[in-house]
Amino acid sequence: MSPLAQHWPYPRWIAHRGAGTLAPENTLAAFALGASHGYRMFECDVKLSADDVAFLLHDDTLARTTDGSGVAGTLPWATLAHLDAGSWHSEQHAGQRLPRLDQLARFCLQSGYLLNLEIKPTPGTERHTGTVVAREVARLWAVHTHGATPPLLSSFSREALAAARTAQPTLPRALLLSELAPDWCQAALALQCVAVICQHRLWNAQVVEQARSGGLRCLTYTVNEESEAQRLLDLGLDGIITDRVDVFQPDA
Ligand code: G3P
Numbered sequence: 001m002s003p004l005a006q007h008w009p010y011p012r013w014i015a016h017r018g019a020g021t022l023a024p025e026n027t028l029a030a031f032a033l034g035a036s037h038g039y040r041m042f043e044c045d046v047k048l049s050a051d052d053v054a055f056l057l058h059d060d061t062l063a064r065t066t067d068g069s070g071v072a073g074t075l076p077w078a079t080l081a082h083l084d085a086g087s088w089h090s091e092q093h094a095g096q097r098l099p100r101l102d103q104l105a106r107f108c109l110q111s112g113y114l115l116n117l118e119i120k121p122t123p124g125t126e127r128h129t130g131t132v133v134a135r136e137v138a139r140l141w142a143v144h145t146h147g148a149t150p151p152l153l154s155s156f157s158r159e160a161l162a163a164a165r166t167a168q169p170t171l172p173r174a175l176l177l178s179e180l181a182p183d184w185c186q187a188a189l190a191l192q193c194v195a196v197i198c199q200h201r202l203w204n205a206q207v208v209e210q211a212r213s214g215g216l217r218c219l220t221y222t223v224n225e226e227s228e229a230q231r232l233l234d235l236g237l238d239g240i241i242t243d244r245v246d247v248f249q250p251d252a
């Protein structure tokens, strides 16, 4: 087991996209709201603009969560920076911007918040996104000098995780799994991941045992029902990503 997997620095409860659906996802307003509910760790989705600025957005395209349109990763940051990423959610959040990763890093480092940074590449840019995000994280969290707990980098893209490992081998990585392919455990180990993050229905005692025997920490997404949360807690999972920051006490 890697030293980080042995001395796990991350809390069990993680707020999905900042504060689930209670605020516009992946905006600074969402992280502030998640924090106001007591959450100290946030999951969020990071990708690159056409000119390689790392910023937060879940979808490939802009239409659902901004007043823009088209594929976000084909536009320069100067264009993305002006979009309204809050009005789609509610009037109260009108004018929220797409956050850059450096803005989120400042917010987290100032208050000691931790991140699970999901690398969500624009299709076709997996390797490049993994490389640039890993370099940015190492720079922003000054991992080689300060020793601040770095974000846990995760991705469904094995290619992005492999590139992140090559760029910054010491950053912790987790493989996201929406299904259990026959090689899921070997793939996570080959990428030298410290954890796997499975869709919550995939976890059972046997899968936990397989992950643990590989020295992997066990995390899960996205858990919004109390009975399911209890089942996963009983299995001893290390991390639970939830939208329901208003329901689950993060210190539990
Ligand atoms: O990182 C866990 C979860 O966020 C993965 O799914 O689609 O919500 O990014 P998605």
Ligand code: MG
Pocket: 043, 044, 045, 118
């Ligand atoms: Mg995500």
